[in-house]
Amino acid sequence: MFGRIWQFVIKEFIQVWRDPRARFSLIVPPIIQVIIFGYAANFDVHNVPTAILDLDHSMESRELIARFAASGYFRVDDVLASRARIGQLIDRGRVALAIQILPGFAEDMRKRDDASVQVILDGTDSNTALIALGYVNQIAQQYQQDYRRDYLNRIAPLAARSAPQVMLEQRPWYNNNLEDRLFFVPGTLGSVMMVMVMTLTAFAIVREREIGTLEQIMVTPIRPLEFIVGKTIPYLIIALFELAVISVVGVLWFEVPMRGSALILVAGSLLFICGVLGVGLLISTVSNTQQQAMVVSFFFIQPAITLSGFGFPISSMPAALQWLTYLDPLRYYLVVLRGTFLKGIGMDRLWPQFAGMAAFAVVTLAVAAARFRKTLE
Amino acid sequence: MNSTPLDRDGAGAGEVSVAVQDLVKRFGAFTAVDHVTFSTRKGEVFGFLGPNGSGKSTTIRILCGLLRPTSGRAVVAGFDVASDPESVRRRIGYMSQKFSLYNDLTVLENLRFYGGLYGVTGARLSQRINWALRMAGLHGREDSRTATLSGGWKQRLALGCAVLHRPPIVFLDEPTSGVDPLSRRQFWELIQQMAEEGVTVFVSTHYMDEAEYCNRLALLMRGRLIALGAPSELKLGAVQGDLMLLETDSLQRAIEAVRKLPQVRDAAVFGNALHLVVAGAADANQPIRAALAAARAHVLRLEVIRPSLEDAFVALTASAAAAEPIR
Structure with missing residues (x-):
């Protein structure tokens, strides 16, 4: 039994090693993906192109505008003279935000009436708009507070000092500077592993079907389980190699901390890989050509990444979709990855994730083994 | 219909290695194999002759346990292919039209891989690999990539891989398609040698000259067995x-x-x-x-x-087409 499995392992490794494209695709694209995500995947907004329409021309309005320009969040590209330009600029995508200060702004402030500033946003990119709006709010609030403090200082210095304020002290744990790459690099590791393992496994079997060797193997005394084990062990080893490569790039290049135990990381990865191998095997049982396998794997990969919490928080999804995420192995694995890299938590916290991945692996591998018969039908 | 295959087609004395009775294979509404009955003796070269789509490959795949029969029975090396395909697989060699080798592996790696799958190990494996290299004329090219071999070499290597475990029965599905005439002749000499050593060789072809080399021929058309016998018998009987x-x-x-x-x-x-x-x-x-x-x-x-075999083939297919059902 082990002899036959061993034959397969040797053969798969020779084939992968001899194929220059396979060798390339095992090393270069994963590293490129991690680097792209490490640098490009960023929720934060900086230098939002902004247009200003100041119809008040007061000291106050200029002060407010200066604060926007100095914040770093906005880049004031255009100072406008008329309202009509705002629509043109936003339509063309020249600016994403326009701030309009109406005549009488300074006067309202001085009279201690509410003074209004209008903010026009390009809502097509709702995420950027929302975050930019938050910064607009923050700057306007700060301006108002400073203005009031100056005013109070002038008319009643004692009262100004005793006016109570709520001070917010931010202490983000695990990621002190709230850097998005610390969130994305472990996530990318998970998604790269999933895509690689699933497609490699599915393609490796479907390719044998295409060239006819699968038929030849089926007439040998090999057992279906031996075939499955022999065919998947090489990709399991390759996936562990990927894990090591991407982890090293993440830790050394992107300064992702490794606070937890490497043993837990490897154990969790093994469970995850087994589940994904099962999916790859299932894909190979329903595909006759590599093209079909490609299409079918995309049906799985896209929703699996969307529902995993890779980019979008699961807690904001509708209840039905939240339930669906429990069928997604990447969901559990991402918790394990972020838990071990960033939080340094152990099995006492992570065991539910391990249970989820184990259940997924058992079910997919069992179904794949049951579906894989040594017949052509 | 209820008689045993032996009575019907007169395979005669000797050990029966393949016995097929009333074999039917349907794919949906299409009947690929239609109530086929025959049997073969040990050491016989048994030919399957017929046009494309006549059911040759389907029958061979059923006998190898790759397809399940819809009805009827097929016994190979004493085991029922439907109920005990694993016992059958240990006793057969199979070579498909595609010469199922790994092009990115070397000659030696292919032989080792298939030998390992058949559980041939150690000294026996090296002895059999040696035999296969000699048989295929590939000594000195052990480390060549299979992709670089020409058709005839690939074909003999595929045969070597299929019989490393010395099976008593070998199924060859159009083994000479796409191979030059000289290689075809060499290949048939190998088949004759194996038969002399007592191996039952089951071979499908649509070349008339190859059919002449068979001890007995089964002529298939549209899934039906329309004639069965030695080439000389068919030639005499058909006209x-x-x-x-x-x-x-x-x-x-x-x-x-x-x-x-x-x-x-x-x-x-x-x-x-x-x-x-x-x-x-x-x-x-x-x-x-x-x-x-x-x-x-x-x-x-x-x-x-x-009459040549071609005359017989033309006459038999014409009369079968004219007089359905032939049975």
């Missing part, structure tokens, strides 16, 4: 009456003239001559010459010949 060869300076005028004669049952062009089927050559000779003279076609040659 009712005598077969005459006619060479003339005008095929067109000659064929029109002889077809009108009551003595001539059939006339067909074979190369640059005509083959005529007549009830009796003695009675037909004079009327044919007279008719040809009247049609101003000169007779260059007119004589009785032995």
